[in-house]
Amino acid sequence: MSDENTTTLEVHRTDIGRTRLVEEGGDVGEGQVRLSIDRFAVTANNITYAVFGEMLGYWDFFPTADAEGGADWGRVPAMGWATVVESRSEEIPLGGRYYGWYPMASHAVFTPMATNDGFRDDGAHRAAHAPVYRAYVSAGSDPMYPSPTEGVDGSLDDAEDRHVLLRGLGLTGFLAEEFFADGGGSGESYFATNRVVVLSASSKTALGFADRAARRDGIEVVGVTSAANRDMVVATGLYDVVVGYDEIDTLATDGGAVSIDMAGNPTALAAVHHHFGDGLAYSMTVGRSHHDAEASPDGEMTGPTPQMFFAPSEVGRRIEQWGRNEYGRRCADAIAGFVTGSHAWLEVEHRSGPDGAKQAWADVHAGSVAPSIGLVARIGGAR
Template sequence: MADEIPTVQILDKQNYFEQTLLPLPNALPYPPLAPSSLRLRTSVLSLTVNNFTYAALGTLLHWWDVHPLPPSTPAPYDDGAKYGRISAWGYAEVLESTVPSVPRGSHLWGYVPLGTLAEDLEVRPHRPDGDAADSDGDATAAQVLVTSAHRQRAMPIYNRYFVYPPSGGRAAEIARRTRAVAHDALLRVMHATAFLMADFAFNADAARLVNPGLGPDTNDDAIWSARDADLSGATVLVLAPGSKVAAIFASLLRARPTGRPRRIIGASSEASRAFVEGTGAYDAVISTAGDPLQAVRDHHEDGSRLAIFDFGGRAGIGPRWAASLAAHPQYTARLLFVGVGSDILDPATASAVRAAAAAAPPKPAYKAVRVNADDMRRRAIQRLGEDGYWAEEARSWALFREEGIKGLDVAWGQGMPDVIKGWDRLARGEVLPNEGLVYKL
């Protein structure tokens, strides 16, 4: 494998549905590894709608910077203004290391490039005395933080990697392509967002409450209060309920010992309805083709709170439904709208999406917030401390890692040619709601 010609996916930044699988023979041999560095090669990755979001907003949020074009990239693909590389979640193998706590043969879970080209990263252990050698479980996994200069404008979560040493069992799981490893690639980062929402941002316990949105850390009740966060007795209406974050969030809400919503309703397209119903995460599933006012009347108790969570409903349906309901005074004062995800971002409309993301949205007549996982995590760590937070997230993830989402089928592919095919299928809208795309490289 050391002398195998590496290949990488190259995207047109303006039309990121267009891709090229590019061999890089001149990248070999690899140079000597610098001090405090790891040489990593992607071993497992997943493809989801998020990959297109990373491309569409890659300049604004510096996702194109994370894995830059390699120096050996030939023309015309060496033009960084036109072409770039995007990333996915999964595992990378440590081919070489000059970091004593991370030996060769370890695997790192985190944000990995689409390709078989090895990547050199400068890192530091999360703890100065951190030792990955005897830790293989998620609750106790060591972590490293990337210090490479080109990565520092990206949000912190993209520079954090969990370390699984060669002496543990994770490498064997990866080799066997287990369902749990597939869930690590497909669902772990989705679970993290859902966990932060359910256990912190939408938790009325003042000791755990954090503001879900972008901005400075503050406990100002005018921005986000326990009353805002309280979903007990509320009707929760979920748009794009088949999204992975949505299904996990709904499951976490249902499992709460206290503070549960009265009902959790999924509003789904007909194409996704059977899968959404099969997850078992929702009390009822309705069609987005219907009248939102009638849907709420059928499932909402008068006088109780109505919370709409939009995980990426098609064609802006979330804001449209919220505006339609807010036009009726009985809902306006008790309405909460939460933006979480986005639909597949077509390159033809991406410029409008980027402009909207960069601009301050108009203030609606109802309470509205857009969540940001990185800010929620930072605030949750302030509440619990580093050890407390990561232990809680790991315990919550352990409940999902083996079983995943009910009805979600894992489709394993092998090698970069299969990754290219999967990207094309996602771009064409051919991936079924119950299908999870995972690849072993």
């Protein structure tokens, strides 16, 4: 038993700019473990989780306690590192360090089932979730655990920070790019086009995608971004062409294109569809970082119906196709390259304590965090 309280940042389900801090106790039951969360990322991707919380079940990851108004509030999952500080499981020892999905909190209690590389949360509320969302990988068994060389000046601490910021988003970008590379399983690379248009090109998922797409021969990688982020996007060197949202109609159309939308801005996506018309072979939607974007004034879009990309489904397809070991190797190579490359464009900024985490959410929700900044928060525990 433990009398240690947990402080959790909760987000209002229908007004996601509102947050509250909840403090609660709670014992560790038989077969359970408590982990101290020492860092988690707060990015536009977390905003996407809140926007799609009902549709994709993100609110169900970590149910709220029976606090006042609990039904109106939710716990947004975040990628992070945590250490086991209390264990009533024979299979999970004290001191074990794990990467995975956590609530934005000081601690988390799980019902673990040991796996080859860590554990799976077998709490009843997690049973319906994709395995990748329930997996916690031990630092000692993790094929993607960072080398100190992935951190600035050889710092393992910085490398871990960059992994919580970039690993999950980079893997989504990697998988999305691989989807285009084999034409969604058809074998036609980039659906027989020679260009990919990336909306919200400054987002970390977009940069992870572009890091892989830039390595393909014969594919022009086009980044679409705001005027404020243009210089940063150009400086990454990952895009062949960079244009503003008001310059989409200047893009070349010969050879057709596919598009990948990280922003969820209907007006910008409609502009891409209208410009390329039937030459747009595939339209992929990944995120909703522009959560407050208004619907397109032009009504229905021409061209293909945008398709939502769900990374966990693609994980299963690739493991079946490549085998688990090869899948792990490819992911590790992709993430190591992306994280190391981020030294040139990403500065890590820490937000500590309950109020620091609360402000981190407010800043990301408001869109006031430059894409060259990555916010890593901790509510409790030592860094």
